[in-house]
Amino acid sequence: MRVNGTDYRSIWDQDGQVKIIDQRWLPHEFRTVGIDSRDEFATAIRDMWVRGAPLIGVTAAYGIAREMGRDSSDAALQAAYETFDATRPTAINLRWALDRARAELMPLAPVDRAEAALALARRMADEDVECNRMIGVHGLELIREIAAKKPEGEPVRLLTHCNAGWLATVDWGTATSPMFHAKNAGIAVHVWVDETRPRNQGGLTAWELGAHGVPHTYITDNAGGHLMQEGMVDLVITGTDRTTAQGDVCNKIGTYLKALAAKDNGVPFYVGLPSSTIDWTVRDGLKEIPIEDRSGREVTHIQGTLEDGSIGCVRVTPEGTEGGNPAFDVTPARLITGLITEHGVCDASTEGLASLFPERSA
Numbered sequence: 001m002r003v004n005g006t007d008y009r010s011i012w013d014q015d016g017q018v019k020i021i022d023q024r025w026l027p028h029e030f031r032t033v034g035i036d037s038r039d040e041f042a043t044a045i046r047d048m049w050v051r052g053a054p055l056i057g058v059t060a061a062y063g064i065a066r067e068m069g070r071d072s073s074d075a076a077l078q079a080a081y082e083t084f085d086a087t088r089p090t091a092i093n094l095r096w097a098l099d100r101a102r103a104e105l106m107p108l109a110p111v112d113r114a115e116a117a118l119a120l121a122r123r124m125a126d127e128d129v130e131c132n133r134m135i136g137v138h139g140l141e142l143i144r145e146i147a148a149k150k151p152e153g154e155p156v157r158l159l160t161h162c163n164a165g166w167l168a169t170v171d172w173g174t175a176t177s178p179m180f181h182a183k184n185a186g187i188a189v190h191v192w193v194d195e196t197r198p199r200n201q202g203g204l205t206a207w208e209l210g211a212h213g214v215p216h217t218y219i220t221d222n223a224g225g226h227l228m229q230e231g232m233v234d235l236v237i238t239g240t241d242r243t244t245a246q247g248d249v250c251n252k253i254g255t256y257l258k259a260l261a262a263k264d265n266g267v268p269f270y271v272g273l274p275s276s277t278i279d280w281t282v283r284d285g286l287k288e289i290p291i292e293d294r295s296g297r298e299v300t301h302i303q304g305t306l307e308d309g310s311i312g313c314v315r316v317t318p319e320g321t322e323g324g325n326p327a328f329d330v331t332p333a334r335l336i337t338g339l340i341t342e343h344g345v346c347d348a349s350t351e352g353l354a355s356l357f358p359e360r361s362a
């Protein structure tokens with residue numbers, strides 16, 4: 001996406017280096033950084049320099065490629081797999097990318113692995129961009145249908161949670177891709193952006209939408225239900241970190257509450273996802289998906305721009321108060337209107353997914 005007139009992806013390789021947008025400083029400062037060692041890649045994923053299911057998968061693939069450039073032995077490949085796999089447990093794309101890399105590289109002669117690994121990482125990145133672009137194409141039709149029922153120029157009012165934007169993927173985003181496509185198609189939209197405590201990834205979404213000229217309003221996580229009761233939301237679109245074979249969705253904490261409010265108010269609730277985020281081995285998300293538990297400090301403290309313009313962190317709780325920080329929750333398929341994938345839109349169900357991915361239902 002375009003940042004100050006320059007097109008960026010969230011991760012790329014150039015001149016033998018892997019570069020990322022370091023999201024720890026956004027939306028306050030735009031910083032890019034090179035990462036190289038196995039530990040640097042692991043830290044970047046674990047500490048959310050990069051984040052978002054598709055992006056952490058592609059990052060891990062690039063991490064494998066850099067490691068193969070140093071040591072292409074079986075042991076090094078397995079060690080890198082295990083190091084990256086241990087960084088974050090919930091998003092299935094991480095495991096999917098690592099399994100795909102190991103399956104492609106292990107049969108090769110070690111001497112051929114470095115080049116093959118880099119080619120694979122680049123391919124995964126390009127595939128992610130195209131998948132997300134297609135999610136936008138298919139999601140745009142949902143927005144267009146709503147717009148057609150509104151007076152000329154009246155915006156379609158969307159609500160989204162967390163950042164399932166191009167910063168959570170290589171480009172376009174998943175939930176945001178239909179929004180960018182609607183803007184590009186001249187369809188008026190307005191996006192309610194959940195701040196998404198505790199890390200306020202909504203600030204990333206606001207930053208992206210602002211850069212692309214998409215009207216939006218930053219709201220508290222607790223405002224969404226009220227807006228839906230007031231008839232101020234036409235459509236909810238979120239991302240997902242892991243979707244089960246029966247259509248349950250595991251996404252940023254608070255998604256479930258939005259889905260409940262949407263159901264109660266008859267607001268369509270859609271999830272944008274590339275097929276790399278579907279875990280076909282899992283059916284019941286509540287029972288089977290591991291929920292990442294992050295540091296309580298992310299809840300008791302918050303980062304922002306201080307009065308002197310520097311980026312700082314302040315405690316928002318009494319000294320000594322412990323924070324609890326489950327990072328995701330599971331929205332059962334019964335609360336989801338539909339899934340927007342690169343192959344089209346389907347019901348959040350075994351049958352719905354089978355209709356778009358027949359090869360998986362065999």
Ligand SMILES: CSC[C@H]1O[C@H](OP(=O)(O)O)[C@H](O)[C@@H]1O
Binds near residue numbers: 238252253
């Ligand atoms: C397109 S996946 C985005 C997904 O990932 C985010 O989690 P995190 O910021 O912790 O990596 C959030 O659940 C988003 O919906």
